Amino acid sequence: MEPSRGECLGKTSASPTGKSPRLSARPRARPTAASLKRLVTQIEACRICRDQPNGARLAHEPRPVLQVDRRARLAISGQAPGTRVHASGRPFTDPSGDRLRSWLGIGPEIFYDAARVAIVPMGFCFPGLDAKGGDLPPRKECAPAWRARVFEQLPNVELLLLIGQYAQRWHLAPGEGRAATLTQTVMDWRQILQREDEDGPRLLPLPHPSWRNNAWLKVHPWFEAELLPELRKQVERLTA
Numbered sequence: 001m002e003p004s005r006g007e008c009l010g011k012t013s014a015s016p017t018g019k020s021p022r023l024s025a026r027p028r029a030r031p032t033a034a035s036l037k038r039l040v041t042q043i044e045a046c047r048i049c050r051d052q053p054n055g056a057r058l059a060h061e062p063r064p065v066l067q068v069d070r071r072a073r074l075a076i077s078g079q080a081p082g083t084r085v086h087a088s089g090r091p092f093t094d095p096s097g098d099r100l101r102s103w104l105g106i107g108p109e110i111f112y113d114a115a116r117v118a119i120v121p122m123g124f125c126f127p128g129l130d131a132k133g134g135d136l137p138p139r140k141e142c143a144p145a146w147r148a149r150v151f152e153q154l155p156n157v158e159l160l161l162l163i164g165q166y167a168q169r170w171h172l173a174p175g176e177g178r179a180a181t182l183t184q185t186v187m188d189w190r191q192i193l194q195r196e197d198e199d200g201p202r203l204l205p206l207p208h209p210s211w212r213n214n215a216w217l218k219v220h221p222w223f224e225a226e227l228l229p230e231l232r233k234q235v236e237r238l239t240a
C-alpha cells in the first residue's frame with residue numbers, strides 16, 4: 001500500500017483511546033504451530049469489513065495477506081496491501097517492497113522465509129482506493145480484531161519494524177516514543193530501539209519505503225547514513 005504524501009510526512013494523530021495498545025504479546029497459553037495455523041485459518045476466513053464494517057463496507061471480497069511463523073525473530077508491520085499485493089496475495093510484491101528489501105539488506109529468499117521474517121500489516125486486506133486513486137488507510141477494524149492475537153502466537157519476535165504512521169500510532173504512545181510528526185519519531189529511533197519491554201519486542205520506526213518519500217529521504221540523509229546501517233546489522237543478526 002502506497003501512503004499519501006500527507007500520511008507519509010504529516011502529523012500523527014492521537015489514538016482513539018489516548019494510549020497505545022502496545023503488544024501485551026506474551027501468550028496466555030503456550031503458542032504452538034497448530035495454534036498459529038488455527039488463527040491464520042480464522043483470519044483467512046475473516047469478513048468483518050464486508051459483513052460487519054465499522055463505517056463504509058469494504059467494496060470487494062476480503063483477501064487477508066500476512067506472513068507468519070512462530071520461529072520468526074524479526075517482524076515487519078506496514079500499512080495494508082495495495083492493488084498489486086491484493087492481486088498477488090503476497091506482501092510487498094511492489095516497488096515499495098523492492099526498496100524495503102534494499103533497506104534491510106536482504107533478498108526475497110530471506111524476506112519471504114516466514115521462519116525468519118514475519119510480516120503483519122496494520123490491515124490485512126486491501127482497503128480500496130480513494131477518489132484520487134490513492135490507497136485508503138488500513139481498515140480500522142483489523143488491528144483491534146487480530147493484532148494482539150497474532151503477536152501472542154509469535155513469541156520469538158525480538159524486533160518489530162514500524163513502517164509508517166499507522167504502525168507507529170498503534171505501538172508507540174504519545175510521549176513514550178511517538179512524537180508529533182513521523183519525521184521526529186523516526187529521528188528518535190535510537191532511544192526507541194534501546195527501550196526494553198518485557199511484554200514485547202524492541203521497536204524501530206521507519207518511514208514508508210514508497211517513492212512518495214523520495215524527497216523526504218533526500219532532505220534526511222541521516223536515515224541512510226546512520227539508521228540503515230544499524231537496521232541491516234539487526235536484520236543480519238535476527239535472520240541468520
Ligand code: SF4
Pocket residue numbers: 043046047048049050062063064123124125139141142143145
Ligand atoms: S481487513 Fe482485517 S478485519 Fe477487515 S476483513 Fe480483512 S482480515 Fe478481516
